[in-house]
Amino acid sequence: MTQPDPLFSSRFARALASRVLVLDGAMGTSLYSRDLTVHGDYCGCENCTDILVSTRPDVVGDIHRSFLEVGADCIETNSFGANTLVLGEFDRADKAREYSRLAAEIARAAADAYSTADKPRFVMGSMGPGTKLITLGNTDWATMLASYTEQALGLIEGGADAFLIETCQDLLQVKCAVNACLHALERLGKNVAQVPICVSVTIEQTGTMLLGTSIEAAAHALRRYPILSLGLNCATGPTEMAEYIHWLGKYWDRHVTVAPNAGLPVLVEGRTEYPLKPGPFVEALERFVSHSGVGLVGGCCGTTPEHIRQLAQMVGTRPPVREDRAVMVPSCTSLYSPVEYRQDNSFLIVGERCNASGSKQFKRLLEAEDWDGIVAMAKGQVREGSHVLDVNVDYAGRDNARDMREVVQRLVRQVDAPLMIDSTQVATIEAGLQCAGGKCIINSANFEDGEEKFDAICNLARTYGAALVIGTIDEDPEAAMARTADRKFAIAKRSIERATRVHGLDESDIFIDPLVLPISTGMDDDRRSALALIEGTRRIAEAFPSVQITCGLSNVSFGLKPAARQVLNSVFLDELVKAGLTSAIVHASKILPLAKINEDHKRVALHLIYDMRDQSVGGTGLPPADERPEQEVALA
Numbered sequence: 001m002t003q004p005d006p007l008f009s010s011r012f013a014r015a016l017a018s019r020v021l022v023l024d025g026a027m028g029t030s031l032y033s034r035d036l037t038v039h040g041d042y043c044g045c046e047n048c049t050d051i052l053v054s055t056r057p058d059v060v061g062d063i064h065r066s067f068l069e070v071g072a073d074c075i076e077t078n079s080f081g082a083n084t085l086v087l088g089e090f091d092r093a094d095k096a097r098e099y100s101r102l103a104a105e106i107a108r109a110a111a112d113a114y115s116t117a118d119k120p121r122f123v124m125g126s127m128g129p130g131t132k133l134i135t136l137g138n139t140d141w142a143t144m145l146a147s148y149t150e151q152a153l154g155l156i157e158g159g160a161d162a163f164l165i166e167t168c169q170d171l172l173q174v175k176c177a178v179n180a181c182l183h184a185l186e187r188l189g190k191n192v193a194q195v196p197i198c199v200s201v202t203i204e205q206t207g208t209m210l211l212g213t214s215i216e217a218a219a220h221a222l223r224r225y226p227i228l229s230l231g232l233n234c235a236t237g238p239t240e241m242a243e244y245i246h247w248l249g250k251y252w253d254r255h256v257t258v259a260p261n262a263g264l265p266v267l268v269e270g271r272t273e274y275p276l277k278p279g280p281f282v283e284a285l286e287r288f289v290s291h292s293g294v295g296l297v298g299g300c301c302g303t304t305p306e307h308i309r310q311l312a313q314m315v316g317t318r319p320p321v322r323e324d325r326a327v328m329v330p331s332c333t334s335l336y337s338p339v340e341y342r343q344d345n346s347f348l349i350v351g352e353r354c355n356a357s358g359s360k361q362f363k364r365l366l367e368a369e370d371w372d373g374i375v376a377m378a379k380g381q382v383r384e385g386s387h388v389l390d391v392n393v394d395y396a397g398r399d400n401a402r403d404m405r406e407v408v409q410r411l412v413r414q415v416d417a418p419l420m421i422d423s424t425q426v427a428t429i430e431a432g433l434q435c436a437g438g439k440c441i442i443n444s445a446n447f448e449d450g451e452e453k454f455d456a457i458c459n460l461a462r463t464y465g466a467a468l469v470i471g472t473i474d475e476d477p478e479a480a481m482a483r484t485a486d487r488k489f490a491i492a493k494r495s496i497e498r499a500t501r502v503h504g505l506d507e508s509d510i511f512i513d514p515l516v517l518p519i520s521t522g523m524d525d526d527r528r529s530a531l532a533l534i535e536g537t538r539r540i541a542e543a544f545p546s547v548q549i550t551c552g553l554s555n556v557s558f559g560l561k562p563a564a565r566q567v568l569n570s571v572f573l574d575e576l577v578k579a580g581l582t583s584a585i586v587h588a589s590k591i592l593p594l595a596k597i598n599e600d601h602k603r604v605a606l607h608l609i610y611d612m613r614d615q616s617v618g619g620t621g622l623p624p625a626d627e628r629p630e631q632e633v634a635l636a
Helices: 011-018 028-032 049-055 057-069 084-090 093-114 141-158 171-187 215-222 238-251 278-291 305-315 360-367 371-384 400-414 426-433 451-464 485-502 529-543 553-557 562-579 599-609 630-635
Strands: 074-076 122-127 162-168 197-201 229-233 255-259 266-268 271-273 294-297 331-333 338-340 348-351 388-391 419-422 441-445 467-471 510-513 583-586
Touching: 011 122, 011 294, 028 049, 028 057, 049 057, 049 084, 049 093, 057 074, 057 093, 057 305, 074 093, 084 093, 084 141, 093 122, 093 141, 122 141, 141 171, 162 171, 171 197, 171 215, 197 215, 197 255, 215 229, 215 238, 215 331, 215 338, 229 238, 229 294, 238 255, 238 278, 278 294, 278 305, 348 371, 360 371, 371 388, 371 400, 388 400, 400 419, 400 426, 419 426, 426 451, 441 451, 441 510, 451 467, 451 485, 467 485, 485 510, 485 529, 529 562, 529 599, 553 562, 553 583, 562 583, 562 599
Parallel strands: 074 122, 122 162, 162 197, 197 229, 229 255, 255 294, 348 388, 348 583, 388 419, 419 441, 441 467, 467 510
Antiparallel strands: 266 271, 331 338
């Protein structure tokens, strides 16, 4: 029997699964409408509404009750900015946990007072975006993680039923806040099944999040996190949200939430006002509930108790729409947009040149700390056709973690391509992931150092929502690197099972690298390496059809002349794709379409790939060596 999803086991989650829930309206604009003083009620901290849970709990509680009275099922705590980073601007960083706890306690008391057996009321712990974003370089991952953790601890202690990470503007901020909630739950002996996590991003009038992220990229980047719902709030009214809510309703596989402003803000006599009246507001939201599968619906800036009263009347006790949803195609993402792992007319091309181990040009740029030159190099690979960029800064004598941060924080904003964070060092990989808001690919994990390091890298993939390359290497001191098809398959099977069953990674986010070994050395031990790789690839693809298979292609022709390498690499790639390869780390401009390769050249490459030594040269129809072009002699 299928086990129930733990995300749906809390009282709040069960209610959300059974009927459409109504969220409250605007806390901020409601507070600003009250006659409060800066020096008295705000203690001199102008616009720090979070402080009011300490100085004016009566006002905060009254606003909660005003929404509960008209039928809201859920109220948000007055803790939008109650984290250490924001409160630090008012010299109150040490109050983050206390203010968050007080905010949850005030909301909890109000919700409990209005709860009945037929209509329980819920408290959602509000966690806003703050004033500093990692991607913009205003703060770093560790500082933001600690900031949100204090806030989450207070919300749990005060009795919140769920977290609402809202008005999100930066994917790194969302990832960090989700991890902070998980850390806080663990510290207090709880889990996400008891206090689920909801996320709401903000799509600006530009059609993207503040930093340029599309709704598709956001959904793919957040898909593997244990979040109960994904939705939109703030920035615009419901009409402007329609396209993005419809997309989520079609593709997001969990609950969808929406809380628009009461229309687009306008300036009236120096005051910001929200013009959308309750009737039109509710009419727009009804379409989301009826046709886009929205399960949690409420209001943001400018929405009043009257907006929520009419919304609650419209919703009534209707169950959420449960239409079949389309499958989100497995993808990685840049900060801006997704890239599917399985390309329709190609393989997933991972650009290989931003690699200190394989590119002299990149190594020189890294030595000179020419960051602009590295960005230009990366952009060039995208122009040449790369879908993803491999980034490897491993270089003896340098601070590799620092270099990875420096490179990645520039690439994510200036190059629209997902990143493959490539290193043998766990700390270097993590440094890159902490700067990349999109869904990255980690390169790589293996069993060479046993399961401990393998597990550490799988944990990184789970923490940062990344895909993972796993190489077919194990602890065998005699032959750690798998050379035969049998060994490649056996290690791949072990890797996939451990990554999925122990660490909960999805098969579609696993890239198996069966390892390309050179066949150009002239040594007998190497002659069947390509054939073993093709057969290993075929067996892995047949046994695990949803797993991705990748390789570092150019190793096969190591040591040959450039013209020969180009032919051998191109022909070998075609054979691997036929066997089930879905991706390769290559220099995109150096791969030739088969139609552009001379038939004799192609035949010589195949002769070498399949180790056809038992056939005479004459038997293959090839001319004698002294009559063949130089690159053919090199290949043969």
